[in-house]
Amino acid sequence: MRWWIWFRGWLKNQKQMEALPEKKAEEQKSFFLYMRMAPEILTRMRRERGIPLKELELVLIDNENEPVWQVQAILETLVPGLNMLYLVTEREEQFEEQAEELFDSQGLIVAMTKPGTENPSGNLILDLHDWEMHLDIIS
Incomplete structure (x- = not known):
């Protein structure tokens, strides 16, 4: 089931990628590398x-x-080994299905909050806005 959801999103993204300028496509390739190295x-x-x-x-x-x-x-790549995941997002409804699936299949508790409401109590923060900096550090 997860594979089908991912594949649908990938197909939709491929159609959008055809319309992107070359610089955006290069940035997208770098983000794919970040996804793999997360x-x-x-x-x-x-x-x-x-x-x-x-x-x-x-x-x-x-x-x-x-x-x-x-x-x-x-x-999906970060889930193995996690005990608790705090997801700070404005798009909570789009992550609800995945959060339920992660709880059912792996027992991972996913707490979703909106930015600026309250600080989650996790001990490590991974901000996807800084993905280029993270990629530079590891490369």
Whole structure:
């Protein structure tokens, strides 16, 4: 089921990609690299702060400029090993199905909040607005 949701989003994105200028397409390729390297980036950030994997409570701040399916793909790659995930997003309704599926399949608790309401109590923050900086650090 997750594969079908991802595939539908990917097809929709391919149609949109054809209309993008070349610079935007190059930025999109870089974001795809970030999507693939997100677990390594998270591991590096976690180790730098000395947070054991068992105690990791991740705060993921959504970048509304990126399509939902890409953020969902990042979530899928980061899920193994997480105990708690705080998702800060304006697009809560688009992530509800995935949050329920993650709870049912892996027992992961996903708490969603809107930006600026309250600070989530996680011990590691991954802000998707800073994805280029994260990619530069790991590269």
